[in-house]
Amino acid sequence: MQPLPHTRSCFVCGEANPFGLQLRFATDGRVAHTRFRPRAEHIGFRQTIHGGILSTVLDEIMVWACAVGTGRFAYCAELTVRFSRPTPPEEELFVTAELVSNRRDRLYEAQGEVKNAAGAVIASATGKYVPLKDADVPMMLADLIGEWRPEKQGGG
Template sequence: MSPRNTSPRPPEGAVAPVRHPEAPAPGELLGPHYDECFGCGGGQEHGLHLAARAGEGVTVTAEFTVRKAHQGAPGLAHGGVLATALDETLGSLNWLLRTIAVTGRLETDYLLPVPVDTVLHLDAQVTGVVGRKIYSTATGRIGGPDGPVAVRADALFIEVKVDHFIEHGRPEEIQAAMADPDQLRRVRAFEVNP
């Protein structure tokens, strides 16, 4: 039996991603996929509150401000927080494919320290698709969309059905999410994926 290919880089023969016809329009704010998400939700006091926007093709841009609660070394962003920002931005790409997917692998490169109070500008794009595997890449820049690259990542996401979360999540949170009309609307938008 051969080992599974978990490289975050698309293999030869990967197909180009196709933006779903009902994907949010370029420039549209994507909003949180779940209010309690540490990356994009508003319900986490010390979360990233990352705001992502649809781009052209299968791309997104995002921003988040590194706050004091996000530091690792004195005055600098924690590396795990930066990886979370990249992961959240990469995960936002799935809105454009109209699919539900989870992170299978994330390879992160740290190039520059990111100070507290810095706005990190992120951009991400899907680079290929093979079956349920979605390959993507992202960069995070300091000071603006053309600033120096501080972090970058390549990722492999795996398409799943909503049952994945129902089977593995805690019942209390699943029930609360499913009682939220906005959350239910978001889930239903992904149920029919041609």
């Protein structure tokens, strides 16, 4: 597994964001991976992790799946999440995502899953992503901590 960079400011991976999740991501060259242990502060109702937290993590990992698959960072244009079972706090979750299509570097489609330690699917998602404009890439790269050397051709 190759570690992926993280940022200073991002809610999901930003190391300088005191309110964030501070997750770290890795890739096997095709699939993006992370582990996540939601805390009590992430509860929405009756000791269940808020769906918005899971949606946020799925969005972030699908962004990384797009970056791994294309060499470019992207913004979310559409996110669809299906929740399969409630999740209590402090349960370790395993999140994966992969790029499923690249429409001429104008629109990427990715899919992701959150599973518990037993392998049960907690939530699954699909997303459509639009590559960052070339003018926005330097700002994104300036916030990264860690090396970003995309194997694919393209900005980022």
